[in-house]
Amino acid sequence: MNPKTRRTGYTLIELVSSMAALGIGVFAIVTSFHYGMEKVRAMQEMHTAQTVAQNQLERLRAAPFGELNEVEHAPMPVGPALEKLVNVQMEKSVRVHGDPKLSLREVEVRVSWTGDSGRTMHASALTLIGDKGGAAQ
Secondary structure, three states, rough: OOOOOOOOOHHHHHHHHHHHHHOOOOOOOHHHHHHHHHHHHHHHHHHHHHHHHHHHHHHHHHHHHHHOEEEEEEEEEOOOOHHHOEEEEEEEEEEEEOOHHHHOEEEEEEEEEEHHHHOOOEEEEEEEEOOOOOOOO
16 A cells, blocks of 8 residues: 555444444434423323313302212213323312311312323312302301
8 A cells, every 4th residue: 555645535434433423313312302202291181181170170169069068089070181091080079178167168179090101190179169158157
């Protein structure tokens, strides 16, 4: 080989190492994108469940006070908004709050479902509802 002649181009080792580095970079980007999409889906599920719980709570707030009987973890029907969630369950709890003479009920609506990685996820809404029928005795 003549030292005065100059070679141009890349060697096979340079080409393979640059392809490996490029492959690692693309893999990292695809993995990050997949992880981000999973988190976006999980946040959408949480938002949907929280919205449904709040809507159900508002329906209970509009009901007559006499219909708010004490119950713990009473199942509620699951509406079409929650169809995309896996193993979804909805329940309500109604408890007397404070002194019974105050006519206050603590009402909670809870939505549970199986989320990402098989974990059980929960969203709930809680409020106090008072008897609007008259003054406390």
